[in-house]
Amino acid sequence: MKKVLTILSAFALAFAVAACEEEVEEREGIAMITDYGDIDDESFNQGTWEGIVEYAEENDIPHEYYRPSEVSDAEYINSIDMAVNDGFEIIVTPGFLFERAIHESQYNHPDVKFIILDGEPRDEDGETDIADNTNAIYYDEHESGFLAGYGAVKEGLHDLGYMGGMAVPAVVRFGVGFIAGAYYAADELDVEIDFADNRYTYLDSFDPSDEFEAQAAGWYEDGIDVIFAAAGGAGTSVMSAAGDHDAWIIGVDVDQSAESETVLTSAKKALAESVQFVLDQHYEDDEFPGGEINYLSATEDGVALPTDEEAWRFEEFTMEEYNDVFDQLADGTIDVPSTYSELEGFLSDLGIEEIDIEEETVEP
Numbered sequence: 001m002k003k004v005l006t007i008l009s010a011f012a013l014a015f016a017v018a019a020c021e022e023e024v025e026e027r028e029g030i031a032m033i034t035d036y037g038d039i040d041d042e043s044f045n046q047g048t049w050e051g052i053v054e055y056a057e058e059n060d061i062p063h064e065y066y067r068p069s070e071v072s073d074a075e076y077i078n079s080i081d082m083a084v085n086d087g088f089e090i091i092v093t094p095g096f097l098f099e100r101a102i103h104e105s106q107y108n109h110p111d112v113k114f115i116i117l118d119g120e121p122r123d124e125d126g127e128t129d130i131a132d133n134t135n136a137i138y139y140d141e142h143e144s145g146f147l148a149g150y151g152a153v154k155e156g157l158h159d160l161g162y163m164g165g166m167a168v169p170a171v172v173r174f175g176v177g178f179i180a181g182a183y184y185a186a187d188e189l190d191v192e193i194d195f196a197d198n199r200y201t202y203l204d205s206f207d208p209s210d211e212f213e214a215q216a217a218g219w220y221e222d223g224i225d226v227i228f229a230a231a232g233g234a235g236t237s238v239m240s241a242a243g244d245h246d247a248w249i250i251g252v253d254v255d256q257s258a259e260s261e262t263v264l265t266s267a268k269k270a271l272a273e274s275v276q277f278v279l280d281q282h283y284e285d286d287e288f289p290g291g292e293i294n295y296l297s298a299t300e301d302g303v304a305l306p307t308d309e310e311a312w313r314f315e316e317f318t319m320e321e322y323n324d325v326f327d328q329l330a331d332g333t334i335d336v337p338s339t340y341s342e343l344e345g346f347l348s349d350l351g352i353e354e355i356d357i358e359e360e361t362v363e364p
Contacts, residue, residue: 027111029062030055030279031083033076035095036165036206039065041233043206044271047254048094048117051272055279064088076101084109090282092275095119096168106131113288115278117271118170120293132290137274139296141170141230142338143329144267144303145177146184148228148250150325151265151305153185153193154317157225157248161199162357163216163238165206165231174230174252174267175200176343177336179357184334187350199224200357206232216241226250226264239263255306257313264313270302298329 030052032039039049049065056063066083068075076098083091084105091112093102096119103121106114113133120128120136130136152160160182164171179195186193199219203212216227216238226248229235235252242249242262251257251266274296282288296302305322306312312319328334337343340357347355 027087027089029064029088030090030092031063031086031088032065032092032094033079033083033098034065034067035093035097036071037233038067041206042256042259043232043235043251043253044094044118045232047269047271048092048275051275052092052279054272055276059283061283062088071097073100073104077104080105080109084112089113090115090279093117094271096170100124102134103129106134109133113282113290115275117275118168128293130291130293133288134291135278135289136293137278137296138294139170139269139274139302140298140336140338141173141267141269141303142177142180142336143298144269144305145174145228145230146181146329146334146336147303147305147322147326148265148267149178149181149183150185151181151314151317151322152226152228152248152250153182153189153191154321155264155314156316157264158186158191158193159199159223159225160193160195161216161219161224161227162195162201163212163227163229163231163234164202165234166204167202171202171230172340173338174228175357176338176340178228178250178267179355180337180343180346183347183350183352195355195357203231203234206234208233208235208237210237212237213241217245220245220247228252228267230267255308255311257306257311265305265311268304268306270296270300270304274302298326299331 032049032052034045037045039045052063066079068079092115094117098116099119099122102114102116103123106121110133116136121130121134123129162175162178164175182193212234227238228250229238230252239249239260248264249262251263253269256266257263337346
């Protein structure tokens with residue numbers, strides 16, 4: 001009897017392996033792994049997921065998302081493995097924090113396609129290593145941050161604040177661009193603006209909290225006109241404080257004007273459009289652009305402010321002025337800084353020697 005059971009167990013194991021191989025051959029659908037937040041963060045995850053949903057529903061493609069239980073390479077890899085085991089053929093990972101997980105997964109699952117936003121696969125030494133089944137997309141956040149800062153000052157808002165979620169590269173670029181745009185507009189208008197009293201900070205989290213709301217409330221009570229919150233879900237806490245103080249907030253990643261009347265504008269990235277473009281190359285052209293790293297700027301309409309009538313809440317800053325400065329970014333007339341050191345040179349050219357901001361970056 002024991003021998004019979006052993007034979008049956010071996011047969012069952014062989015059948016299971018064959019079934020797995022058959023499942024891999026019939027791989028289909030799109031999966032997204034969220035990074036720090038969830039798909040309702042009204043920001044990076046949500047913008048990416050909505051683009052996937054729109055494309056998948058229009059083309060009758062299965063789609064699902066997975067939320068890791070913690071922020072770690074091991075848990076990211078575990079969530080990716082779950083999506084792979086569930087038979088998905090394309091996995092989208094929004095966020096710089098996925099770089100090492102994608103580096104490992106692209107080789108563990110060569111029959112799966114990967115799209116990583118705001119990052120590229122890196123090994124443990126931080127070296128880029130992108131396989132033929134991976135496409136990486138970056139956005140010039142410093143340019144959309146510039147547009148937001150420029151518009152705010154043109155609107156007559158001179159006391160500015162910046163709250164970043166974590167000092168990951170994309171969030172740093174948003175803040176650097178915001179400062180550059182604000183001072184560029186101030187120079188044009190010959191007015192003084194203020195980032196004093198340490199009104200430039202990182203929250204070390206993308207989750208909403210009462211603490212962040214209280215911090216933002218304190219800034220507004222001290223006279224801050226507008227806070228640019230590049231903070232994912234934590235931006236909702238700043239939004240609540242803005243509502244209580246009849247003040248302005250600048251949203252991030254997607255058009256957040258529908259979330260609150262306090263949203264002056266949003267520093268957008270073409271999250272949905274860029275993911276849909278890669279998906280279309282795979283599904284329509286049968287040519288997944290693997291091994292490529294793409295950089296989307298104003299030139300490619302990869303960043304912008306929302307210009308829909310419902311979202312345009314500027315009264316002094318005109319659409320004509322916006323289009324003019326946007327065109328200057330797109331054609332390279334204005335070269336927006338993306339790092340702290342570049343910002344120093346940019347401001348020096350404007351005659352500004354020093355400003356008080358917190359210099360910090362989470363390295364790959």
